[in-house]
Amino acid sequence: MSLLRTNNLTKKFGGLTAVSKFAMDIKEMEIVGLIGPNGAGKTTVFNMLTGVYKPTKGSIFFDGRDITGIKSHEVTKLGIARTFQNIRLFKELSVLDNVLVANHLRLKSNILFSVLRTPNYIRQEKHMYEKSMELLKEVGLDDVKDEMASSLPYGKQRRLEIARALATDPKILLLDEPAAGMNPQESFELMEFIHDIRDKFDLTIFMIEHHMQVVMGVCEKIYVLDHGVTIAEGTPKEIQNDEKVIEAYLGVD
Numbered sequence: 118m119s120l121l122r123t124n125n126l127t128k129k130f131g132g133l134t135a136v137s138k139f140a141m142d143i144k145e146m147e148i149v150g151l152i153g154p155n156g157a158g159k160t161t162v163f164n165m166l167t168g169v170y171k172p173t174k175g176s177i178f179f180d181g182r183d184i185t186g187i188k189s190h191e192v193t194k195l196g197i198a199r200t201f202q203n204i205r206l207f208k209e210l211s212v213l214d215n216v217l218v219a220n221h222l223r224l225k226s227n228i229l230f231s232v233l234r235t236p237n238y239i240r241q242e243k244h245m246y247e248k249s250m251e252l253l254k255e256v257g258l259d260d261v262k263d264e265m266a267s268s269l270p271y272g273k274q275r276r277l278e279i280a281r282a283l284a285t286d287p288k289i290l291l292l293d294e295p296a297a298g299m300n301p302q303e304s305f306e307l308m309e310f311i312h313d314i315r316d317k318f319d320l321t322i323f324m325i326e327h328h329m330q331v332v333m334g335v336c337e338k339i340y341v342l343d344h345g346v347t348i349a350e351g352t353p354k355e356i357q358n359d360e361k362v363i364e365a366y367l368g369v370d
C-alpha cells in the first residue's frame with residue numbers, strides 16, 4: 118500500500134526551480150533512495166515532506182491523507198521522522214537523555230502535571246524510561262546509555278540520532294545522508310542496521326545518500342534528481358545502467 122506519495126511537487130526560490138514536478142510513490146516497508154549530484158534538490162524534497170518548506174506547487178499524501186503545507190511538528194506527530202545531514206544531538210546530554218527528550222513528544226501530560234508529579238505523570242515517565250531503554254537495546258546502544266552523546270564514535274552518534282527519530286514512533290523514517298563521514302566498516306554496519314530497523318519497527322525508509330555502495334546495497338527503489346528534475350527512477354540495477362544517470366554523475370554532455 119502507498120504510504121508517502123507526491124504529485125507535481127515543485128519548489129522555487131525566486132527564479133531558481135530547486136525541485137520541479139517531483140512525483141514519487143513509496144509503499145509501506147520499502148527502502149527507497151533519493152540520489153543526485155550536489156544541488157540537485159534532494160534536501161529541498163525532504164524539507165517539503167517534513168513541513169520545513171511549503172511547496173510552490175503540487176501535493177504530498179501520507180497514509181491516505183493530504184498533508185501538503187502542514188507544519189513540521191504536525192508532520193512528526195503523523196508519523197514522519199527525520200535525521201539530518203549534520204548530526205543533531207544534545208551533545209552535552211547522556212545517550213539515554215537524548216532519547217528521553219525525543220520521547221516527550223508522545224507524553225500526554227502538561228507542565229503542571231510534571232511539577233505536581235501526579236501518579237499518572239510518574240507512570241508515564243516510567244513507561245518512557247522503559248521504552249527508551251528498549252529502543253537503545255534495539256539499536257545496540259544500551260551499554261553506553263550513561264555516556265555523553267559527544268563522546269560516542271561517529272557511527273554510534275548516527276545510531277543515536279536514528280534512535281531519537283524512532284522514539285517518535287514513526288511510520289516512515291527520512292534519513293539525510295546517513296553514511297556521510299563513515300568509514301567503510303561503519304558504512305557496512307549501517308546497511309545492516311537500516312535493514313534491521315525496517316524489520317524490527319515495521320518501518321518504511323526514504324534516504325538521501327551519496328555513498329553509492331550503501332544506496333545500491335540497501336535500497337529497493339531509487340529516484341534520481343538532477344537540477345531539480347527527476348531523470349530516472351527504478352531498481353538499483355536499472356539506475357546503475359541508466360545513461361542519463363551516468364551522464365549526470367560524470368558531467369558528460
Ligand SMILES: Nc1ncnc2c1ncn2[C@@H]1O[C@H](COP(=O)(O)OP(=O)(O)OP(=O)(O)O)[C@@H](O)[C@H]1O
Pocket residue numbers: 130133135153154155156157158159160161162
Ligand atoms: N532556502 C533556500 N533559498 C534559496 N535557494 C535554496 C534554498 N535551499 C536550497 N536552495 C537551492 O536549491 C537548490 C537545491 O538545493 P538542495 O540543498 O535541495 O540540493 P541537494 O541535492 O540536497 O544538494 P547536496 O547534495 O549538496 O546537499 C540549490 O541550488 C540550492 O542552492
